[in-house]
Amino acid sequence: MKHVFWLFLLSTLFINPARSQSGGATSTSIGSGTVLSGIVLDSVSRKPVAFATVALLTDKRVATTGTTTDEQGRFSLGSTTPGSYTLSVSFVGYRTTLRSGIQIQAGQSADVGTILLQTDAKTLGAVNVVAQKALVEDKGDRLVYNAENDIANTGGTAIDVMRKVPMLSVDLDGNLKMRGSSNIKVLVNGKPSSIMARNLADALKQMPASSIKSVEVITSPGAKYDAEGSAGVINIITKKAITGTNGSINATGGNLNRGLGLNLTTKGEKLGLNVQLSGNQYRNIASSTTTRTTLVDGQPAGVLLQRSNQDNVSLSGNGTVSLDYDPDSLNRISLSTAGWGGNFPTNSQLYTLQTDTQGAVVQEYNRDIRHRNPFGNTEFNLGWTRTFKQPGREFAVLAQYSRMPDNYFYTIRQTPPGSETTNYLERATNYSRNKEYTLQTDYSHPFKLRWRDTTTAKLEVGAKTIRRDIGSDYTIESALTGREADYTIDPTRSNQFTYRQQVTAAYVSLKLETKSKWNLTAGARLEHTSIMGDFPSTNTSFSTGYSNLIPSVTLAKTLGESHTVKLSYTQRISRPLVWYLNPYRDYTDAKNVRTGNPYLNPELTHATELSYSTFNKEGSSLNAALYWRQTNNSIEYLTTVDPQGVGLMGPQNIGRNASYGVNINGVWQVNKALNVTVGTDIMYVDLISRALSLRNRGWIGNANATVSYKLPHDLSLEANGNVFSGGVSLQSDYSAFYFYGLSVKKEFMDKKISLTLNINNPFTPANRLTENQYSTTFLAQQQLSFVNQSFRLTVNYKFGSTSSGNGKTSRKITNDDAKGGR
Numbered sequence: 001m002k003h004v005f006w007l008f009l010l011s012t013l014f015i016n017p018a019r020s021q022s023g024g025a026t027s028t029s030i031g032s033g034t035v036l037s038g039i040v041l042d043s044v045s046r047k048p049v050a051f052a053t054v055a056l057l058t059d060k061r062v063a064t065t066g067t068t069t070d071e072q073g074r075f076s077l078g079s080t081t082p083g084s085y086t087l088s089v090s091f092v093g094y095r096t097t098l099r100s101g102i103q104i105q106a107g108q109s110a111d112v113g114t115i116l117l118q119t120d121a122k123t124l125g126a127v128n129v130v131a132q133k134a135l136v137e138d139k140g141d142r143l144v145y146n147a148e149n150d151i152a153n154t155g156g157t158a159i160d161v162m163r164k165v166p167m168l169s170v171d172l173d174g175n176l177k178m179r180g181s182s183n184i185k186v187l188v189n190g191k192p193s194s195i196m197a198r199n200l201a202d203a204l205k206q207m208p209a210s211s212i213k214s215v216e217v218i219t220s221p222g223a224k225y226d227a228e229g230s231a232g233v234i235n236i237i238t239k240k241a242i243t244g245t246n247g248s249i250n251a252t253g254g255n256l257n258r259g260l261g262l263n264l265t266t267k268g269e270k271l272g273l274n275v276q277l278s279g280n281q282y283r284n285i286a287s288s289t290t291t292r293t294t295l296v297d298g299q300p301a302g303v304l305l306q307r308s309n310q311d312n313v314s315l316s317g318n319g320t321v322s323l324d325y326d327p328d329s330l331n332r333i334s335l336s337t338a339g340w341g342g343n344f345p346t347n348s349q350l351y352t353l354q355t356d357t358q359g360a361v362v363q364e365y366n367r368d369i370r371h372r373n374p375f376g377n378t379e380f381n382l383g384w385t386r387t388f389k390q391p392g393r394e395f396a397v398l399a400q401y402s403r404m405p406d407n408y409f410y411t412i413r414q415t416p417p418g419s420e421t422t423n424y425l426e427r428a429t430n431y432s433r434n435k436e437y438t439l440q441t442d443y444s445h446p447f448k449l450r451w452r453d454t455t456t457a458k459l460e461v462g463a464k465t466i467r468r469d470i471g472s473d474y475t476i477e478s479a480l481t482g483r484e485a486d487y488t489i490d491p492t493r494s495n496q497f498t499y500r501q502q503v504t505a506a507y508v509s510l511k512l513e514t515k516s517k518w519n520l521t522a523g524a525r526l527e528h529t530s531i532m533g534d535f536p537s538t539n540t541s542f543s544t545g546y547s548n549l550i551p552s553v554t555l556a557k558t559l560g561e562s563h564t565v566k567l568s569y570t571q572r573i574s575r576p577l578v579w580y581l582n583p584y585r586d587y588t589d590a591k592n593v594r595t596g597n598p599y600l601n602p603e604l605t606h607a608t609e610l611s612y613s614t615f616n617k618e619g620s621s622l623n624a625a626l627y628w629r630q631t632n633n634s635i636e637y638l639t640t641v642d643p644q645g646v647g648l649m650g651p652q653n654i655g656r657n658a659s660y661g662v663n664i665n666g667v668w669q670v671n672k673a674l675n676v677t678v679g680t681d682i683m684y685v686d687l688i689s690r691a692l693s694l695r696n697r698g699w700i701g702n703a704n705a706t707v708s709y710k711l712p713h714d715l716s717l718e719a720n721g722n723v724f725s726g727g728v729s730l731q732s733d734y735s736a737f738y739f740y741g742l743s744v745k746k747e748f749m750d751k752k753i754s755l756t757l758n759i760n761n762p763f764t765p766a767n768r769l770t771e772n773q774y775s776t777t778f779l780a781q782q783q784l785s786f787v788n789q790s791f792r793l794t795v796n797y798k799f800g801s802t803s804s805g806n807g808k809t810s811r812k813i814t815n816d817d818a819k820g821g822r
Contacts, residue, residue, distance in 0.1 A: 036056070036076065036077040036087075036102075036112060037074065037075065037076040037077075037111045037112070038054075038074070038075060038111060038112040038113055038114070038115055039069075039072070039073045039074050039075075039113070039114050039115070039391075040052045040054070040069050040073045040074075040075065040089055040091075040114075040115050040116075040117060041073055041114055041115070041116055041117070041391055042094075042116070042117060042119075043116035043117060043118045043119070043329045044118075044119065044326070044329055046387055046391045046392070047073075047391075048069070048072050048073025048074075048391075049069060049073050049091055049094070049117055050069055050070065050072075050073060051068050051069060051091070052068060052069045052073070052075075052089055052090065052091035052094075052117065053066065053068055053088075053089070053090050053091065054066060054067050054068065054069065054075045054077065054087070054088070054089050055087075055088045056077055056085050056086075056087060056088075056102075057085060057086045057087075057088050058083070058085060058086075059084065059086075064081070064085070065077050081104065082104045082105055083103075083104050084101070084102065084103055084104075085102045085103075085104060086098055086099065086100045086101075086102065087099040087100075087102055087112065087115075089115050089117065091117060094117040094118060094119060095117070095118045095119075097115055097116070097117055097118070099112070099115065114389055114391075116329065118329075137621070142216045142217060142218045142235075143166055143167065143216070143217045143219075143623060143665070144214050144215070144216050144217075145161075145164060145165045145166060145214060145215045145217070146213070146214045147161045147164070147209065147212045147213065147214055147215055148212070148213050148214065148239065150164060150706070150708075150718070154209065154210065154743070154745065154754075154756035154758065154794045154796070157204060157207060157208060157209055157257060157280070157282065158204040158207035158208075158209060158212060158236070159204045160209055160760075161209050161212050161215060162176055162204060162215070163704075163722050163739060164704065164706065164720065164722075165215045165217060165234075166217060166623070166663070166665040166679045166681075167179055167217050167219070167663050167665070167679075167681055168217065168234070175200075176200055176204065176234075178217070178219075178232055178234065179219070179232075179627065179629070179659065179661060179663065179681060179683060184200075184232065184233070184234055185232070185233045185234070186200060186233075186234045186236065187233065187234065187235045187236065188235075188236045188238065189235075189236070189237060189238055190235055207236075207280075207318075208250075208252075208259050208261055208278050208280060210250050210261055210794075210796070211238050211239060211261065211263070211276065211278065212236055212237070212238060212239070213237045213238060213239045214237045215234060215235070215236055215237070216233075216234070216235040216237065217232065217233075217234060218232050218233040218234070218235065219232040219607070219609055219625070219627070220232070220552070220554060220568035220569075220570050220607060220609055221233050221552070221570065221572075222509055222521055222523055222552050222554070222570070223460075223507040223508065223509040223523025223524055223525040223550070223551075223552050224442070224460055224462065224507060224509055224523070232572075232607075238276075239263065245265070245266040245267075245800050246264075246265055246798070246799060246800025247262065247263050247264035247265055247798075247799055247800055248261075248262075248263050248796060248797060248798045248799070249261070249262055249263075249796070249797050249799075250794060250795065250796040250797070251794070251795055252792050252793070252794040253792065253793055253794075254758075254790055254791055254792030254793065255283070255790055255791060255792075256282065256283045256787075256788075256790040256792075257280065257281065257282045257283065257790070257792060258280070258281045258792075259278060259279060259280040259281065260278065260279050261276075261277065261278040261279075262275070262276070262277045262278070263275075263276050264276075265800075269326075270325060270326045270327065271323070271324070271325055271326075272323070272324040272325075272326075273321075273322070273323055273324075274320070274321070274322045275319075275320070275321050276318075276319065276320045277317075277318075277319045278317065278318055278319075279315075279316070279317040280315075280316050280317070281313060281314070281315055282313070282314045282316075283311070283312070283313050283314075284310070284311075284312050284313075284314065285310070285311045285786070285787035286309075286310055286784070286785060286786045286787070287307075287308065287309045287310070287784075287785045288306075288307070288308050288782060288783065288784045288785070289305075289306070289307050289308075289782070289783045290304070290305070290306045290307075290780060290781070290782045290783075291303065291304070291305055291780065291781050292304040292306075292641070292645075292647070292773075292778055292779070292780035293778060293779045293780070294641050294643065294645045294777070294778055295641075295775075295776065295777055295778055295779065296643050296777075298776070300357055301356075301357065301643055301645075302354060302355065302356050302357060302362065302645045303354070303355050303357075304352070304353070304354050304591055304645050305352075305353040305354075305355075306350065306351065306352050306353075306589075306591065307350070307351045308348050308349065308350045308351075309348060309349050310346060310347060310348040310349075312344075312345045312346060312347055313345075314342065314343065314344045314345065315342055315343055316340065316341065316342025316343075316344075317340075317341055317342060318338070318339065318340045318341070319338070319339050320336065320337070320338040320339075321336065321337055321338075322334065322335070322336035322337075323335045323336070330386060330387050330388065330389075331384070331385070331386055331387075332383075332384070332385045332387075333383070333384050334381070334382070334383045334384075334385070335380075335381070335382055335383075336380070336381045337378070337379065337380050337381075338377075338378070338379045339376070339377065339378050339379075340375070340376065340377040341375065341376045341377070342374075342375060343372055343373060343374045343375070344372075344373040344375070345370075345371060345372045345373070346369075346371045346372075346373070347369060347370050347371060347372075348369050348371070349366070349367070349368060349369075350366070350367040350369060350589060351365075351366050351367075351417075352364065352365055352366075352367070352589075352590075352591060354591070354645055362645075364416070364417050365414050365415065365416060365417070365423075365424075366414070366415050366416075366417060367412055367413070367414050367589075368412070368413045368414075368415075369410060369411075369412055369588050369589075370410060370411045370412075371408075371409075371410040371588055372408075372409050372410070373406075373407070373408050373409075374407055374409075375404070375405070375406045375407065376404070376405055376406075377402065377403070377404040378402065378403050378404075379400065379401070379402040379403075380400065380401045380402070381398070381399070381400050382398075382399045382400075383396060383397065383398040383399070384396065384397050384398075390446065391446070392444060392446035392458060393444060393445055393446055394442075394443070394444050395441075395442070395443045395444075396440075396441065396442045396443075397440075397441050398438075398439075398440045398441070398442075399438065399439050399440075400436070400437075400438040400440075401435075401436070401437055401438075402434075402435070402436045403433075403434070403435050403436075404433070404434045404435075404436075405431070405432065405433050405434075406432045406433070406434065407429070407430060407431050407432060408428070408429075408430040408432070408584075408586070409427075409428065409429055409430070410426075410427065410428050410586075410588050411425075411426070411427045412424070412425065412426040412427070412588060413425060414426075414482075421482070422482035423481075423482045424478070424479070424480060424482055425478065425479035425482055425483070425484065425486075425487065426476070426477070426478045426479075426587065427476075427477050427478075427487070428474065428475065428476045428477070428586075428587070429474065429475050430472060430473070430474040430584050431472070431473045431474070432470075432471070432472045432582065432584075433469075433470065433471050433472075434468065434469075434470050435468070435469045435470075436466065436467070436468050436469075437466070437467045438464070438465070438466045438467075439464070439465050440462065440463070440464040440465075441462055441463055441464075442460070442461075442462035443460070443461050443462065444458055444459070444460045445458065445459045445460075446458045446459075447459070449512070455512055455513065455514045455515075456512075456513045456514075457510065457511060457512050457513075458510070458511040459508075459509075459510055460507075460508070460509040460510075460511070460523070461506075461507065461508050461509075462506070462507055463504075463505065463506045463507075464503075464504075464505045464506075465502070465503065465504045465505070466501075466502070466503045467500070467501070467502050468499075468500065468501040468502075469498075469499075469500055470498070470499040470500070470501075471496075471497065471498045471499070472496070472497040472498075472582050472584055473496050473497075474494060474495060474496075474584045475489060475494045476489070476490045476493040476494050476587065477489050477490065478490055493585060493587065494537065495535060495537045495583065495584075496535065496536045496537045497533070497534070497535055497582060497583055497584070497598070498533070498534045498536070499531070499532070499533045499534075499581060499598070500531070500532045500533075501529065501530070501531050501575070502529070502530045502531075503527060503528070503529050503575075504527070504528050505525060505526065505527040505528070506525070506526050507523060507524065507525040507526070508523060508524060509521065509522070509523030509552075510522055510523065517557060517558035517559075518555075518556070518557055519554075519555070519556040519557070519558070520553075520554070520555050520556075521552075521553070521554045522551075522552070522553045522554075523551070523552050523553075524549060524550065524551050524552070525549075525550040525552075526547065526548070526549050526550075527547070527548050527550065527573065528545070528546075528547045528548075529545060529546055529547075529548075529575060529602070530543075530544075530545040531543065531544050531545065533581070533598050535583075535598075542598070542599065546602070548571075548573050548602075548604070550570070550571045550572070550573060551569075551570070551571060552568075552569070552570035552571070553568065553569055553570075554566060554567070554568040554569075555567050555568070562614050562615050562616060563612070563613075563614045564612070564613050564614070565610075565611070565612050566609075566610070566611045566612075566613075567608075567609070567610050567611075568607075568608070568609045568611075569606075569607070569608045569609075570607050571604065571605065571606055571607070572603075572604075572605040572607060573602055573603065573604055573605075574602055574603040574605070574631075574635065575602045576597075576600035576601075576602065576635060576651065580596050580597065580600055580635065580651045581596050581597065581598045581600060582596040582598075583595060583596050583597070583598050584596065590646070591645060591646055591647060592646075592647045592649065593646065593647065593648050593649070594649050594650065595648065595649070595650040596650060596651065597650050597651050597652060600635060600651060600652075600653060601633055601653050602633070603631050603632070603633050603634055603635055603653075604631070604632050604633060605629060605630065605631040605632075606629070606630050607627070607628070607629045608627065608628045608629075609625055609626070609627040609628075610625065610626045610627075611623065611624065611625035611626075612624050612625075618669045620666075620667055620668050620669045621666065621667045622664075622665075622666045622667075623664070623665045623666070624662070624663070624664045624665075625662065625663050625664075626661075626662050627659075627660070627661055627662070627663070628658075628659070628660050629658070629659050630656065630657070630658040630659075631656070631657040631658075632655075632656055633653050633654075633655075634653070634654050634655075634656060634657035634687075635651050635652070635653055635654075636651065636652065636654050636657070636687070636689075636729065636730050637649060637650065637651050637652075638650070638651075638652045638654075638692070638730065638731060638775075639731060639773070639775065639778070640775065640777050641775070641777040641778040642777075647778070652692075654687065654688070654689035654691075654692065654694070654730060655688050655689045655690050655691065656686075656687070656688050656689075657685075657686075657687050658685070658686045658687075659683050659684065659685045659686070660683060660684050661681060661682055661683025661684065662681075662682055662683075663679070663680065663681040663682075664679065664680050665677075665678070665679040665680075666678050666679070672710070673709055673710045673711075674707075674708075674709050674710075675706075675707070675708045675709075676705070676706070676707050677705065677706040677707075678703075678704070678705045678706075679703065679704050679705075680701070680702070680703040680704075681701065681702050681703075682699065682700075682701040683699070683700050683701070684697070684698070684699055684700075685697060685698060685699075685700055685727070685728055687728070687729070687730045689730060693776065694730055694731065694775070694776075695730075696728050696729065696730050696731070696732075696733070697728065698727070698728040698733065699725070700725060700726070700727035700728065701724075701725040702722065702723065702724045702725065703722075703723050704720070704721065704722045704723070705720065705721055706718065706719070706720040707719050707720075714746065714747035714748070714751065715744070715745070715746050715747075716743075716744070716745040716746075717742075717743070717744055717745075718742070718743040718744075718745075719740075719741070719742050719743075720740065720741050720743075721738065721739070721740040721741075722738060722739045722740070723736070723738045724736055724737050724738065731773055731774060731775055732771050732772060732773040732774070733771070733772055734769055734770065734771040734772075735769055735770040735771075737767050737768075737769050738767075739760065739761060739767070739788065740760070740761060740764075741758060741759060741760040741761070742758075742759045742762070743756065743757065743758045743759075744756070744757045745757075751798075752797065752798050752799070753795070753796070753797050753798075754794075754795070754796045755793070755794070755795050756793070756794045756796075757791070757792075757793050758790075758791065758792050758793075758794075759790075759791045760788060760789065760790045760791070761788050761789045761790070762789065762791075764788075764789060765787070765789050766785045766786060766787050766788070766789065767785070767786050767788050768783065768784065768785050769783075769784040769785075769786075770782070770783055770784075771784065
């Protein structure tokens with residue numbers, strides 16, 4: 001906290017509010033024979049207003065000369081007769097701004113400075129916006145997938161959206177990877193979500209696609225971002241509020257997922273309220289068959305055969321209420337609260353047969369497993385953002401508190417083959433809690449340099465502290481007789497665990513941009529982490545701490561108007577959080593026990609990228625990148641099997657995880673009606689652990705394509721496909737798989753009502769995957785089957801105004817180091 005205090009004090013010294021340069025009756029002298037110049041900005045967002053009309057009026061309001069602003073909002077007016085004039089600035093959707101008392105004098109010129117335009121909600125309500133963003137955009141430091149423009153996402157979940165995002169891949173069970181790595185930071189509107197940190201695959205299945213506006217993929221995050229996430233950062237942007245009172249209601253019905261959603265916004269001149277509510281149901285049908293041979297000194301010691309089937313329905317709901325107050329055009333106070341809740345059951349029927357090397361039965365049984373995971377999450381955000389007359393200058397103070405109880409319960413009823421008599425019972429409770437407190441301050445200051453040519457610059461500094469208090473109490477009981485009355489606690493498998501983590505960070509970043517279109521961003525982030533863990537039941541504890549200086553640099557050059565080449569390097573750190581540290585052992589499958597590892601060390605990743613991008617005015621674009629990434633002390637899930645044939649699976653630090661690859665993404669806007677989007681990612685992965693005498697390497701690739709076509713009468717069609725080559729991990733390799741789908745959308749009543757039909761994998765009842773696993777202690781093959789053949793029908797109704805928002809966004813905490821899942 002001491003570091004945070006001093007950097008906070010340093011940041012505040014930069015604040016020197018300037019007097020307003022626009023509005024009111026000012027007296028400005030300009031010269032005849034030269035020009036009158038200035039810049040026009042949105043009064044709230046401080047962004048340039050391009051193509052605004054600028055005119056010089058006489059006292060009788062007769063225009064003597066005029067022009068329009070350029071793309072940067074700048075303008076210049078030619079000379080006119082000396083005298084007194086009024087400057088008029090207007091643009092559709094804004095109130096006309098008049099500045100009177102301007103005196104024209106011979107032989108002089110002046111810059112009238114910044115003119116702020118205020119939004120006119122009434123005017124905007126009549127505007128019919130017909131322009132549409134491209135499906136994929138390159139924003140320089142990030143690639144943006146505009147999910148709201150893709151009709152195939154309608155009525156689906158975030159999983160359906162992620163399958164279409166460049167550089168991302170989603171396996172059959174919903175696990176997300178970026179360029180082959182699952183170590184990703186997933187943010188929602190620039191801030192962490194505890195539910196995403198808990199179990200990313202399950203969380204994405206519960207998040208409705210209708211709430212997602214776009215997805216940003218950031219492969220080389222700068223110093224302003226938390227250093228967490230070796231592969232990069234994914235930022236899910238939800239749909240923003242618009243001016244006035246408006247909203248939407250949607251309902252989805254289908255064989256795998258159903259949902260209801262409400263989005264209501266009311267936005268006044270200073271106060272804005274947004275309410276989002278949704279309820280979702282997701283059905284998961286899967287089966288597997290596993291054959292595993294136990295090895296002792298390299299020789300077979302027994303064979304395990306298991307078959308599992310599951311058919312579960314997950315229920316969840318979430319709600320968000322946010323309140324924004326703008327006391328003036330330079331300040332915003334924001335308050336929001338969010339809540340998630342639901343239950344992710346993983347009930348299954350498991351058959352187990354264990355034999356020795358001669359084929360004799362060692363153990364055989366059926367298990368009825370009832371596994372449920374009720375969870376809840378509440379989060380509160382409070383922020384103050386101060387902007388200035390100078391565009392790009394901003395100071396923010398943000399605070400966040402979140403609380404997430406996350407509990408696991410299971411019961412097991414075991415019976416012999418061909419019998420309904422229970423011969424073994426087991427039940428377990430795991431009460432897990434996670435409280436998080438965050439305080440953050442950021443300051444950005446733009447300025448100009450005179451070096452060879454005019455160079456614009458921006459300095460960014462900030463500090464942050466995060467405290468996490470985590471605990472887990474778990475108890476396991478068993479009844480060897482199979483009778484409920486004989487349940488007794490198993491002390492060898494019960495324990496308590498408490499964990500506290502404190503992260504203190506400070507960063508500085510400098511961005512330079514020249515008129516010759518060179519861009520340089522360089523920065524450094526210093527983070528200190530202290531950890532304390534305690535096991536009261538066994539009277540053991542541990543504590544550790546470490547500091548990391550994380551550099552980042554990006555150099556880019558724009559050639560012509562539309563070609564950009566970029567080179568970047570950054571380091572990333574990944575701290576293991578409670579989901580990997582919790583030593584709770586899940587014995588629902590007695591032959592495959594899952595656990596955490598409280599003694600994990602953080603990962604450190606080096607990442608380098610060389611990229612090229614281009615686009616044209618018709619909406620076509622191309623983005624290609626060569627990249628290299630190496631993670632030292634990489635955390636991987638590993639399995640060991642003891643001589644009795646029991647497997648223990650948990651995270652461990654391995655030596656190195658290196659990958660080299662290329663990704664290409666293109667958008668071809670054939671004409672106004674036809675759009676084609678394609679992408680591919682090919683990489684070579686090399687994993688090695690000398691301590692465990694393990695190494696695996698090989699190629700991984702995926703490709704996707706989307707074709708959309710707009711027909712008359714507000715009818716749209718789309719087809720998409722995704723193919724994955726399979727891949728490798730340290731202990732396994734797995735086969736290829738694919739997805740494909742068709743979508744039809746029809747809009748009614750001036751596009752207020754839409755009806756969308758989505759069909760996925762219509763000719764493939766189930767996707768199948770084969771995984772081969774190997775180690776010094778076992779060899780195994782697993783056949784997996786997931787039902788992804790689905791249909792869904794979604795109806796959406798929009799009501800209220802359809803005007804654009806004022807552009808100002810609320811700042812929130814961005815704890816990038818809230819683990820995004822693996």
